[in-house]
Amino acid sequence: MLHKNTLLFAGLSAALWGAAVLPSQAAVVASIKPLGFIAAAIADGVTTTEVLLPDGASEHDYALRPSDVKRLQGADLVVWVGPEMEAFMQKSVSQLPQQKQVTLAALGGVKPLLMKGDDNDDHEGHGHDHSAEKGEEDHHHGEYNMHIWLSPEIARLSAVAIHDKLVELMPQNRAQLDANLQKFESGLSTTDKQVGTVLAPLKGKGYFVFHDAYGYFEKHYGLTPLGHFTVNPEIQPGAQRLHEIRTQLVEHKAVCVFAEPQFRPAVINAVARGTSVRSGTLDPLGIDVALGKDSYMQFLTGLANQYASCLKGD
Template sequence: MLRKIKWLQYTLLASALMMTGSATAAVVTSVRPLGFIASAIADGVTPTEVLLPDGASPHDFALRPSDIQRLRSADLVLWVGPDMEAFLTKSLKQIPANKQLAISELPAVKPLLMKGDDEHDHEPASGEKKHEESDHDHHHGEYNMHVWLSPEVAKVTAIAIHDRLLELMPQNKDKLNANLRQFEDQLAQTDKNLVNMLTPVQGKGYFVFHDAYGYFEKHYGLSPLGHFTVNPEIQPGAQRLHQIRTQLVEQKAVCVFAEPQFRPAVINTIAEGTKVRSGTLDPLGTGIALGKDSYGNFLTALSNQYVSCLK
C-alpha cells in the first residue's frame, strides 16, 4: 500500500514538473506583429513568445492547455484587446492586471483608433443588403483593431511595454531604456524610408481581400478602392463580387491583393479578363524572426508587397 502511495506521489510530481517545465517566463504576445515590438523592448531582459502559430487567425483561434500554461507563467501578456482576440478574454481574467497589456485600451492609443469599416465601405448595389455576409457582426467592435499596422500605435505600444517591464523588473532599467531609444530611432528611420518608397504609388487604386490595412494606408497616403470582406472566414457573396469586378474596371484598379492564409479562388476569378494584377499582402509578418529589427522589417516587407504589385 505504501509503495502504491509513493508511486502515485511520484507520478503526480512528474506530471506537475512536466507542466511547469513546458512554460517559461517570457513576454507572451497574442499575434506575431506585437511580438516584433515586444522583442525589441525586452531584448536581453526576457524572451518573447507568440501565442498564435503562423497561419492561424486571431479571429477564430482556440487556446490549448499548454497555451493557458504559457499565459499563467508569463512575465507579461500583450494583446490587442477583447474586440480582436475574444479567445483570450476568459483566460486573462485569471492573470494579475499588472501582468497584461491590452493595446486598444491604452489611453494614448484610444485617440488613434480608426472606426471599423467606414472609411472605404461600399454602397450596396440595387437589391443588395448592406453587409450581406453579416460581417458587421464579426467586425472588431466599433473600431478597426488591426492596430499593429500603425507606426504611431507601435511607438505608443513600445513605450507601454517599456514602462510595464520597468515596473516588474526595475533592476533592468538601463537595458530597457536603451532598447526603447533604439526602437524609436529605428522606427523613425524606417518610416522615412517607407515614405520615399510608397510615395510613387500613392495614387494607384487597388482592392484588398480583408479589411485590415486602414492604419497603414492612412499613414502612408495609399489609395484603396475597397475590400472583399470584413470577416476573412466568410467568402463574399455573388452580388458583392459582381460589384467589385465592375469597380475594378470602372475605377481602373491596378491590383487586387490576397493574403497568405486566405487565398480565395474568387480573387483570381474576379481579375480574369482584366488588366488588373494580383498580389499578396501579409498583415501578420509570417516568417519574420523576432528580434530588435523585426518591426521595421515587417513594415518594410509589407511596403515591398504593395510596391511590387502597384508600381
C-alpha cells in the first residue's frame, strides 16, 4: 500500500512540478509591443513571443512588477531598445547572460542610423536641472531619439539580430528561423513601398505631433512636421511653447495636430480650438494590433493611415 501511495505521490508531484515549470518555458520577451511585432515574425513556429509593457502603459514611466522580473529571468531571449529608452529594465537585463539579450540601439548597423534627440524645449517651469538625469530617468535627455522601431530600416536590422540570436540558442530550428526572416524581409519591403505610395501626396503638409517620437518614420517617408508639443509626454508643455504652436495654427501653417492613445491631453484641444486645424491620433506603440507574424507590417500600415486620414482630411 505504501508503495502504491509513494508512486501516486511521485506522479502527483511530477504533475504539479510540470505545471509549475510551464510558465517559465520561456519565450522571446520584448520590452514594448512594436519590438514584439518584429520578434513574433522571426520566432513564429519556433517559440512564443511576449510583451512586457501592458497596453495603455507608457514606456516613459513604467515600473517593473515582480512577475515582470520573473518573466525576464526565465526568457529565452529579451529584446529591448536599451537603457536610454526602457530605463525601468536596465537592472534586470544587466543580470542576464549576453547571449540571452538583444540591445537594438547598440547594434553595429543601427548606431550610424540613430537620429539626434530634440532636447531643446519644455524646460520652463520645472524647477530643477534635467542635465543631472541624463541617461538615468528619461531617455529623451540622452543624445539620441530612441523610438527606433519606427524606422523600417532599423526594424529589418532588428529582425536580423533577433534571428541570429535565436539561431545561436536554438540551432535545431535554423531552417524555420531562416524562412521566417526571409518572409519578414520580403513583407517589409512590400509594405514599405505601399506606405510610401500612401504618404507621398502628403509631403509638404504641416502638422504637430504630441511628442517627439516619430522622427524615424517621418524622415523615411519624407513627411514635414512643424514640431511637437513636448519632448517628454509626462511633462505638459509650457505656456510659451503653447503660444508658439497656437500662432502657427492660426496662421494656417498646420493642417493637423495629433494626440496619442496613451496621452490625450486637453492642451491639444485647447490650442486647436477656434482654428480650422483637424485633430488626429497617432499610435506609436500599435495598441490595436494583435501580436503575430505579420503584425509589424500591420503596424506600419496603420500608422500611415493615421497620418493620411488627418492630413488628407478624410
